[in-house]
Amino acid sequence: MPQVNITIDGKKIKAEAFKTVYEVATANGIYIPALCHHPALPPEGACRVCLVEIERQRALQPACTFPVTEGLVIHTNSPKVREARKFALELIISDHPLDCMTCEATGDCRLQDLAYEYGVKGNEYTGGVQHTYPIDDPNPFIQVDRNKCILCRRCVRACNYINGVEAIGIVYRGFKARIAFGMDSTMQDSPCEFCGSCVEVCPTAALWPKMSLGKGRAWQLKKIETICSYCGVGCRLNLHVRDNEIVKVTGADGPANHGFTCVKGRFGYDYVNHPERLTRPLVRRYLLEGGSKAATDHRGGGDGKNGDGLLATGNAAADFVETDWDTALNLVAHKFAEIKRNYGGDAFAALCSARCTNEENFLMAKLTRQLMATHNIDHCARL
Amino acid sequence: MTNPFDDIAKNAQCLFIIGSNTTEQHPVFGMQLRQAVKQRGVPLILADPRRIPIADYATIHLRHKPGTDTALLNGLMYVLITEDLYDHEFVANRTEGFEELKAKILAYPPERVAEICDVNAEDIRRAARLMAAHRPGALMYAMGITQHTSGHGNVISCANLQMLLGNVGVAGGGVNPLRGQSNVQGSCDMGGLPNYYSGYQNVALEASHKKFEAAWGAVPPVDKPGLTLVEMMRAAEHGQIKAMYILGENPALSDPDSNHVRRCLAALDFLVVQDLFLTETAQLADVVLPGASFAEKDGTFTNSERRVQRVQRALNPIGECRPDWEIISDLGQRLLTAIWPELPDAIAEAPHGHWDYMNPVEILDEIADLTPSYAGIRAHRLEKLGSLQWPCPDEKHPGTPILHVGKFTRGLGKFQPMGYLPPAELPDESYPLLLTTGRVLYHYHTGSLTRRARGLAAIYPEGLIELHPEDAARLGVANGETVEVASRRGRVHAKADVTERVQPGVVFMTFHFPDSAANFLTNPALDPVAKIPEFKACAVRVSKCAV
Numbered sequence A: 001m002p003q004v005n006i007t008i009d010g011k012k013i014k015a016e017a018f019k020t021v022y023e024v025a026t027a028n029g030i031y032i033p034a035l036c037h038h039p040a041l042p043p044e045g046a047c048r049v050c051l052v053e054i055e056r057q058r059a060l061q062p063a064c065t066f067p068v069t070e071g072l073v074i075h076t077n078s079p080k081v082r083e084a085r086k087f088a089l090e091l092i093i094s095d096h097p098l099d100c101m102t103c104e105a106t107g108d109c110r111l112q113d114l115a116y117e118y119g120v121k122g123n124e125y126t127g128g129v130q131h132t133y134p135i136d137d138p139n140p141f142i143q144v145d146r147n148k149c150i151l152c153r154r155c156v157r158a159c160n161y162i163n164g165v166e167a168i169g170i171v172y173r174g175f176k177a178r179i180a181f182g183m184d185s186t187m188q189d190s191p192c193e194f195c196g197s198c199v200e201v202c203p204t205a206a207l208w209p210k211m212s213l214g215k216g217r218a219w220q221l222k223k224i225e226t227i228c229s230y231c232g233v234g235c236r237l238n239l240h241v242r243d244n245e246i247v248k249v250t251g252a253d254g255p256a257n258h259g260f261t262c263v264k265g266r267f268g269y270d271y272v273n274h275p276e277r278l279t280r281p282l283v284r285r286y287l288l289e290g291g292s293k294a295a296t297d298h299r300g301g302g303d304g305k306n307g308d309g310l311l312a313t314g315n316a317a318a319d320f321v322e323t324d325w326d327t328a329l330n331l332v333a334h335k336f337a338e339i340k341r342n343y344g345g346d347a348f349a350a351l352c353s354a355r356c357t358n359e360e361n362f363l364m365a366k367l368t369r370q371l372m373a374t375h376n377i378d379h380c381a382r383l
Numbered sequence B: 001m002t003n004p005f006d007d008i009a010k011n012a013q014c015l016f017i018i019g020s021n022t023t024e025q026h027p028v029f030g031m032q033l034r035q036a037v038k039q040r041g042v043p044l045i046l047a048d049p050r051r052i053p054i055a056d057y058a059t060i061h062l063r064h065k066p067g068t069d070t071a072l073l074n075g076l077m078y079v080l081i082t083e084d085l086y087d088h089e090f091v092a093n094r095t096e097g098f099e100e101l102k103a104k105i106l107a108y109p110p111e112r113v114a115e116i117c118d119v120n121a122e123d124i125r126r127a128a129r130l131m132a133a134h135r136p137g138a139l140m141y142a143m144g145i146t147q148h149t150s151g152h153g154n155v156i157s158c159a160n161l162q163m164l165l166g167n168v169g170v171a172g173g174g175v176n177p178l179r180g181q182s183n184v185q186g187s188c189d190m191g192g193l194p195n196y197y198s199g200y201q202n203v204a205l206e207a208s209h210k211k212f213e214a215a216w217g218a219v220p221p222v223d224k225p226g227l228t229l230v231e232m233m234r235a236a237e238h239g240q241i242k243a244m245y246i247l248g249e250n251p252a253l254s255d256p257d258s259n260h261v262r263r264c265l266a267a268l269d270f271l272v273v274q275d276l277f278l279t280e281t282a283q284l285a286d287v288v289l290p291g292a293s294f295a296e297k298d299g300t301f302t303n304s305e306r307r308v309q310r311v312q313r314a315l316n317p318i319g320e321c322r323p324d325w326e327i328i329s330d331l332g333q334r335l336l337t338a339i340w341p342e343l344p345d346a347i348a349e350a351p352h353g354h355w356d357y358m359n360p361v362e363i364l365d366e367i368a369d370l371t372p373s374y375a376g377i378r379a380h381r382l383e384k385l386g387s388l389q390w391p392c393p394d395e396k397h398p399g400t401p402i403l404h405v406g407k408f409t410r411g412l413g414k415f416q417p418m419g420y421l422p423p424a425e426l427p428d429e430s431y432p433l434l435l436t437t438g439r440v441l442y443h444y445h446t447g448s449l450t451r452r453a454r455g456l457a458a459i460y461p462e463g464l465i466e467l468h469p470e471d472a473a474r475l476g477v478a479n480g481e482t483v484e485v486a487s488r489r490g491r492v493h494a495k496a497d498v499t500e501r502v503q504p505g506v507v508f509m510t511f512h513f514p515d516s517a518a519n520f521l522t523n524p525a526l527d528p529v530a531k532i533p534e535f536k537a538c539a540v541r542v543s544k545c546a547v
């Protein structure tokens, strides 16, 4: 790519030709506000919040779409620019609910931040008709509130250029314009795969994860970056945590996923805090008190109740009882040692886990080989 | 995978997906492939018996019969060889065994293959020509290739094809197995296999035996590899294995012929299961240890691209749960004393003989010390660099995004000719339909996690059986009606999803739901080399439920 010389706010900059003014400015630490633009998506030029003044151009130009060419002189923060941005924001807000008090996105809303930054009060152009769309779409994952939609088309582009299924579009024009799924039906009846990329990029609360409703605002949540526990793509995720509970998951910028996820990574986290989690070691009563291990029901499937009937064995000695870690681990260590002593290490086998960490799998292999003296270790890699 | 996701998405000129339902099983990579087709116009060739979602983007979809992959791959190679479309330079400089391959392949003209696979011969020719015309091309496969008695042959055939096309060791190419679980790559890398120490150091080699003996102070004999999962189950049934320790796995649902697996586990003297929930397997245990979820622990996962990334603790463990590494090392410590009340010198003096780990970073250091491909992968480097792809032989090494550049590990790439072997069990009069299995977008494996995720459970609440309209009509089954599915090994019930996604004579089920889990039906017949059971093909009978 050829290089060009441009000037932004008096600063001389060498830039790759045909990058946008927004890209070059941002890369050089010069702030230009953007609303409809998202760095992972192709630019749209819809909101006019990124307007800048370019010498020898008659009108102000959107920085997110304007390509740099040799000799451009750009002003990003002149009074004229500030005035035009404020006007653009006034227009957007004239038709916005302004219920920030109870809004989920408060503290995490592009529009709110910009309204504050530009001193927009929201009472300039009211008096017109406000939208009163019913909130919601009948799906378990994503709440749709069209009243808060600013028609920036970020979601449309995310569904097109990140996911690819093109489930979202904008129907009608002017005041009646609104986002729509599929053939203007519900998300579930559209090609949507609930990857949540649209939620990820939506600058307001128009698209919001249902599982996170009422669970806390951005500043109340702790954000920790980790790796998804499901498939082998290894997407990097941000876990948003409050009171030791995951309340939201967003995409983090990992080398495999670049900020996006699939439905399982984004919305499949609540098993972690599920009430059925085991929280204390369980042992069969006979191991603590004597008695014998009765035959448990292992008929398994084929009778319409696969896997049932194993908890209540009808033999009190074989019931599970909760115990403490010391008791449980001593018991296991003692039993494993006894089996090794009586039958040799090859009477032992271990399965490690494709869902546990490298460190944990390494220790399982070490325990099996070093302590139990057998190579009987495997896992479900083949399954 | 030999090549990274990004590299394939950006640089491949042709995509060949065989036996991978990519957009449902590896969704984010599936999206990237979809974008490669949409934005760069890359041709996509799909070989899959089902009309899976990514078929919408395929230039050619070869709907071969389940279990006929090797024949199909040989047919493609037949066209490349006979029409002289293969990469002569690559074959001459980088490979050996071409003549043997050719001799075998010549027995697979497209017309014969078309008959075996039930596809159109012309489509095989078109696909091969497309692959030859658009290079480099990346080949992706998953369990659809491996879970057959012929799985090993299928994998080798994929490699043969890519070598023939000169698509190995180059950006945008490669042989790319997509790994189904977050750390299945890592658990293999770590030596969670009966024949390898960490980093695929063969247990049968004197050198690795000596190395680990010196490091740990004790190891099993060199001449006795362990048993694989399915073999373990059989040994448990026959009383040779008395005790098992199962970490975060649910073989009672994930393994073929679940009824049999349950009998085997119940026959053990002592079963310890460490998991989050009282899974179908934990219900058979004598002791259940409550482990921690990914969100409650620190450590590393290795993804399909061989990329090691940090898992970071976001929550305190729920209740009295403990991170699994902590449980295993605590148990290891106690076991050490239980086995050897007086510690043998060999272990006491071994540099890594001990079990008193303070944190996962110490364990990763031990892994790096003992595993050549992980030698440069240390916590402080991961913190700084974000991730590293193995092989990473030392602390200066940047990691290896693409494998086999310029040279294979063994020097020349060897063509290993493979012949077609039909599945172990084929439909017959009593079991007239061919069952193939898989997963869906909204669930994961045995479902013990996803069935407990409210949204996922709500959107996909029960197990279905996909049935072609012709078969449904013959059986008098309506869409949504509950049917009974039986094989020689078991019976389950499932709701019929009457759809052309499957072809006539083929049905598809998942194993996410205990009541309709396909694994009560599947065949535990093993691939003789890879020891992978044949999940993807067995014979079943579908009938209406008596009301």
Ligand code: SF4
Binding pocket: A148, A149, A150, A151, A152, A153, A154, A155, A156, A179, A198, A201, A202, A203, A204, A206, A207
């Ligand atoms: S829903 Fe959100 S992302 Fe989509 S157009 Fe409206 S405001 Fe923009």
Ligand code: SF4
Binding pocket: A158, A159, A163, A165, A166, A167, A168, A191, A192, A193, A194, A195, A196, A197, A198, A199
């Ligand atoms: S969730 Fe994903 S697939 Fe569905 S509309 Fe949003 S971006 Fe598109």
Ligand code: SF4
Binding pocket: A228, A229, A230, A231, A232, A233, A234, A235, A257, A260, A261, A262, A263, A264, A265, A266, B026, B027, B028, B029
């Ligand atoms: S977010 Fe989806 S694609 Fe990414 S690792 Fe998790 S399951 Fe795989």
Ligand code: FES
Binding pocket: A033, A034, A035, A036, A037, A044, A045, A046, A047, A048, A049, A050, A051, A062, A063, A064, A065
């Ligand atoms: S950010 Fe440039 S027009 Fe919206």
